[in-house]
Amino acid sequence: MSDPVTGGSPAALEHGDLGLDVAECTDARIDIVLGDPDLMARVAAGGAFGGEYSRPAAQAMFNRHSAEAVADVRAKTRIVELAPRSWLVRLPIVNSAVFETDAGLVVCDTGMAPGGPALLEAIRSVSDAPIHTIVYSHGHVDHAYGTWALMEDPATMAAGGPQIVAHRKVADRFDTYLRLRGSLARYMNQPPHHLPASRDDLVWPTVTFDDRLELEIGGEALHLVHHPAETDDQCYAWMPDRGALYSADYYQGFLPNLGNGKRLQRGTDDWVIALREMADLGPTVLFPGHGEGITDPELIRSEFTLLADALEHIIDHVIDGLNRRMRKDLIVDTLDWPDRFADHPTLNVQYVTPRDIARMVIKRWTGWWDDIPSHWAPAPLTEQAATIVALAGGIDPLVERARSLLDTDLPQACHLADWAWYAEPHHPDVQQLVVDAYRDRIMDPSSNTQDILVYLDHAAAARALQRRAEDPADS
Numbered sequence: 393m394s395d396p397v398t399g400g401s402p403a404a405l406e407h408g409d410l411g412l413d414v415a416e417c418t419d420a421r422i423d424i425v426l427g428d429p430d431l432m433a434r435v436a437a438g439g440a441f442g443g444e445y446s447r448p449a450a451q452a453m454f455n456r457h458s459a460e461a462v463a464d465v466r467a468k469t470r471i472v473e474l475a476p477r478s479w480l481v482r483l484p485i486v487n488s489a490v491f492e493t494d495a496g497l498v499v500c501d502t503g504m505a506p507g508g509p510a511l512l513e514a515i516r517s518v519s520d521a522p523i524h525t526i527v528y529s530h531g532h533v534d535h536a537y538g539t540w541a542l543m544e545d546p547a548t549m550a551a552g553g554p555q556i557v558a559h560r561k562v563a564d565r566f567d568t569y570l571r572l573r574g575s576l577a578r579y580m581n582q583p584p585h586h587l588p589a590s591r592d593d594l595v596w597p598t599v600t601f602d603d604r605l606e607l608e609i610g611g612e613a614l615h616l617v618h619h620p621a622e623t624d625d626q627c628y629a630w631m632p633d634r635g636a637l638y639s640a641d642y643y644q645g646f647l648p649n650l651g652n653g654k655r656l657q658r659g660t661d662d663w664v665i666a667l668r669e670m671a672d673l674g675p676t677v678l679f680p681g682h683g684e685g686i687t688d689p690e691l692i693r694s695e696f697t698l699l700a701d702a703l704e705h706i707i708d709h710v711i712d713g714l715n716r717r718m719r720k721d722l723i724v725d726t727l728d729w730p731d732r733f734a735d736h737p738t739l740n741v742q743y744v745t746p747r748d749i750a751r752m753v754i755k756r757w758t759g760w761w762d763d764i765p766s767h768w769a770p771a772p773l774t775e776q777a778a779t780i781v782a783l784a785g786g787i788d789p790l791v792e793r794a795r796s797l798l799d800t801d802l803p804q805a806c807h808l809a810d811w812a813w814y815a816e817p818h819h820p821d822v823q824q825l826v827v828d829a830y831r832d833r834i835m836d837p838s839s840n841t842q843d844i845l846v847y848l849d850h851a852a853a854a855r856a857l858q859r860r861a862e863d864p865a866d867s
């Protein structure tokens with residue numbers, strides 16, 4: 393969901409010893425992609441997250457001041473009435489849900505920062521009522537950062553302003569975003585200066601809860617129920633009187649983002665519990681945080697049940713492997729993925745694979761050690777790499793061997809490219825190998841969105857060093 397082309401620069405940190413700065417890595421990333429239409433198309437394909445894509449917004453998820461992003465989201469936003477007085481707002485990448493009650497509007501999630509104005513306009517195209525309550529389903533940037541625009545709505549502010557309801561840990565998340573803004577910029581591929589810098593850059597919850605909160609708004613019940621899943625601050629919103637469920641990110645219309653290697657621990661068993669609980673509520677209309685709404689009660693139930701079964705299948709496999717004392721990589725490699733999951737359209741792999749999810753489940757139950765004894769207290773990486781290069785008979789044979797594997801065993805070619813890189817990053821043949829190997833890896837049909845982000849960042853670091861060599865005065 394972040395923009396992979398011009399996002400923040402992981403390489404500046406990852407390769408800190410090389411002295412690459414954010415701008416250099418961004419330029420290198422653009423350089424690699426813009427000169428290569430196939431690569432451009434491949435890189436752009438994965439970011440839509442079940443909706444329409446907006447490159448300007450994905451490049452500026454935290455930034456309400458990007459006129460280009462605000463305009464692009466405005467042009468691509470539409471609002472769909474799924475039930476009486478109940479709408480799904482299809483912003484690019486992410487949704488918001490709007491429910492009109494006799495006391496005013498309930499708005500579940502507010503999109504990315506540049507999506508705020510489009511959300512308000514979509515709301516005003518269907519209702520003049522003031523916004524009574526805003527619910528944050530969780531504190532992620534694509535769900536809770538467009539609120540600033542709603543706080544400028546005259547009808548809403550004349551009525552006293554909205555209450556903003558969220559799980560207690562959303563505030564903790566906001567604090568973390570302030571504290572770790574450099575790290576987040578890296579792992580979310582955002583320009584570092586876009587990240588919130590002070591408490592005033594965020595619109596904080598005014599009402600918080602722990603496990604469950606039951607509100608009555610305009611004579612109607614609104615139940616907010618927490619289970620850790622995509623985040624530890626997530627909840628779904630259930631309006632029993634109209635059978636409407638806002639399912640946040642528990643259901644995403646594709647294999648959910650439970651195995652993202654850049655993110656802190658995600659819910660595992662609790663995700664399954666939430667799905668089964670939501671299925672048992674018997675919703676008649678589903679408003680998901682991403683993707684299309686569903687108005688067929690049987691389909692809602694079967695979708696939730698199948699996703700719960702799929703996640704439980706992975707969790708059971710991991711627990712069984714851990715109890716049988718299997719090495720962690722073998723637990724991941726031996727995960728089977730039955731056809732009823734693999735072939736199901738809303739379990740398709742866009743962002744993470746079943747194996748990535750298995751890794752996150754392993755992390756839930758164990759420590760950081762990967763079970764390989766030398767990795768408990770490893771030699772410095774550059775020294776390991778130098779030994780591998782020496783064993784190979786020098787950098788030339790290593791590069792040659794890696795190149796010979798590009799067509800037949802791309803993962804192994806990338807392993808060799810890594811050893812070459814960590815040993816001799818300034819060698820021109822190594823730099824070109826890294827660019828070529830990871831370009832091929834991006835183009836490989838089996839690479840998903842998260843894979844592509846990792847590979848492009850690494851290729852960009854190599855390209856940045858090439859650009860320095862081409863024009864030393866520039867560096």
Ligand SMILES: [Zn+2]
Pocket residue numbers: 486532534535641681682
């Ligand atoms: Zn989301």
